[in-house]
Amino acid sequence: MDLFDDLPEPKQPPVSAALPPTREEEEEEEEEEEESLKRKQEHREEDDEDRGEIKKVCKEGFQHSPHNVWVPVLRGYVAARRGERDEMQDAHVLQPDMSGFLSAPPRHASRVSYFAVFDGHGGARASQFAAEHLHQNLGKKFPSGKAENVDALIRKCLVDTFRQTDEDFLKKASSQKPAWKDGSTATCMLAVDDVVYVANLGDSRAVLCRTEAPGGGAGHRKWMTLALSKEHNPTIYEERMRIQRAGGTVRDGRVLGVLEVSRSIGDGQYKRCGVISTPNLKRCQLTANDRFIILACDGLFKVFSADEAVKFVLGVLQEEGSKEEEGQRYDAACQRLATEAVRRGCADNVTVILVSVGFDRSSSVSQ
Template sequence: MSENTHTQKREAADSESKEDYVSSKKAKIESCAMGSDINGVKEPSFLIEADAAEDKGSRHTMEDAWVVLLDATLDYPGNLRCAHFAIYDGHGGRLAAEYAQKHLHRNVLSAGLPRELYDAKVTRRSILNGFLKTDESLLHESAEGGWQDGATAVCVWVLGQRVVVANIGDAKAVLARSTDGSRNFPDRVQALKAIVLTREHKPIFPLERARIQKSGGFVSPDGRLLGRLEVSRAFGDRQFKKVGVVATPDLYSFEVTNTEHFIILGCDGLWGVFGPSDAVDFVQKLLNEGLPVAIVSRRLVREAVRERRCKDNCTAIIIVFKHN
C-alpha cells in the first residue's frame, strides 16, 4: 500500500514512561462530516477514532503486521465511506503477514467492494474473492522465494453505516455494545457487553477436522494439524495447503447504532491473557477517563505483556465509534 496506509512498524516509547517499548502511533480520527448528505448518499451519523499498538513480548522477532486506514478508498473513490482495519499474525516468519498487509485490502477493492451503495451480497463476494486472490498470489510468491510461513487474519471494513468482519485462524474481534441504553444517560456508568464477532479455526474443531481428514491430513492428540500447525485456516502455509488448510474467511456484519461503542481487534497473544469481557472493561475504563485511543491501545498491550506476562507477540487495534 502507499505511504498513507500507516502500517509501518514503530518503536516509539510511551510518553508516560521512557521504558515503554510498546509501539503505537498518533491517534487517527476520521474527519468526514457527521450526518451530512453527499450526492444523495447519507453519511453515517458517527465518526471513527482508531489506533494500534504492538509488542513482541518475549519473542526474539515481531511477526505481526497491521493496518489502520480511516480512508481506505485508495484508487477506488466513491460516495460510500470506506475504512479498513486488520491484524495479520504471522507464524514461521513475517513474510506472509507483510504480504497480506500490503495486498489484501487492494485485492478486495479490485474484486468489487461497493463504493457507492452498500450491497451485502456484493460485499461478501468481494471479500471472499479478495482473500482467495491474496492467498493464491502469496503461495505463488512463496514458492518462488522458497519460504513457507503463514499468517492468520482478522479484518474489519466500515462501509457507510455497516461493519463487516472477516477472519481466518485464531485472531479475534470483540464488540462492546450497550445493554441498557445508558449512552443516553451521561451521568450513568455504561454497562457494556462483550460480543465476540469471530469464530476461531482450530484443527480440532469438528468442521475443520472433517475438511482436514478429507484432504488426507490428520489432527494429533494435542490438537495440531500433522502435529505441527495450531490453526486450520491461514494465508500461506504452503506445505499445509494440500492437507486442508484454507484461506476462506468467516464473515459477520452489523449496522452501527448508538449502542455500539468500540471494537477490539487482537492477535491470539492478546486473547491468551485477556478474556473478551475483561478486555472490554479495561478499555472502557480508560476511555471513560478521557484518554485518547492512542494511549488506550498502548496501555492494553502493555498490560497484556508486562502485567499479565503474554509471552507471544501482542498486537491490538481499538476502533471507537464516536456518535453525535
C-alpha cells in the same frame, strides 16, 4: 392404511361454497379490487419519491434527514509488543479512508474504512505480504455499481480478495530457493458507512463493545461484548473433518501435529491437508450505543478474555476521561492493554487495534 382416518367428515358444506355469487356481489368485488390496486400504486409512487430523496441526500454527503442515518466516524489506534519473541511477526493496517484504493467511487456508500491485524508464524513474510496487498486487492474488487444486492457483492468481494491474496503469496513463496513456509492469520474489518463486515482466518479476533442504559433511561450504562469473528483451529469438529477428508491428521490439537490454525494465508505445505484461506464473515450494523471495536492477535486473548479486554479498555477510558482528549484516551487505552498482556505473562507477539466508534452530528463525510 388411510392417512385421513382421524379427520372428521364435514357435517355440511359452507353456505358460501354452495351458492354461486350474484352479479351485484361480483361487481362489488371488482370495485374493491380496483380500489386496492389504486391504493398500492399510490404507495409505490410515494416510496419511489422517498428513495429518490435518499439517493439525493447520500450524494450530497449524508446530511441529516428523516430518511438516512449518521455515518459513524471511526478512528483507529494501534499498539504492538514483541513480547519474548526474537522477531515481530505481526503486521497491521489502519485505513480510516479507503477511497484512495477503490478502483471506482462506490454509489452506495459515502465512506469506506479498513482496519486489519495479521499474526504471522514461521516468519514475518506472509503477514507483511497480506498487510501490503490484501486491502489493495480489496479496493480493486470492491463493488461500485447499484446498491440492490450490495451486501452479497461485498461478501463475495471479501472471499475473492482473501483467495487471491493467498494465491499470490503462495506463488511468490514457491518461487523462492528455498521455498518460504511462512503463514499468517488475518482479522480484517471493512466498514461501509454504518455497516461493519469482519472477515477472519485463524485465531485472531474482533470484539465490539456496545452499551445500553438500564430501562432505556439515563444513569449508569451497562455494556456487552459482541463477538465479530470466529476462531479456526483443528480441534473444532467441522475444521477437523475437513482436514481429515483432505488426507491430513490432527495431533495434539494441531494440523499434522505442527500448525495451530486450520485456516490461514500462506502455509503452502499444509494446503493439501485441508488448510484453506476462506474467511469467516460477520456483518454488524453499528448503532449510537457502540463504543469501540478491538481487533487483536491471539497474543492478547491468551491472557485476556473478550469481556476482560473490553472492561479493561472501559476502565482506562473512564480513568483518563477528565484529563485527556478523546483521541488521547483511546490511544492510552490501546497502549495499556497491550502492555498489560505482556505483563500478565504473554510471551507471544501482541498487536492490538482499538477502533473508536463515534456518531458526531457536526462531522462531514470527508473526514
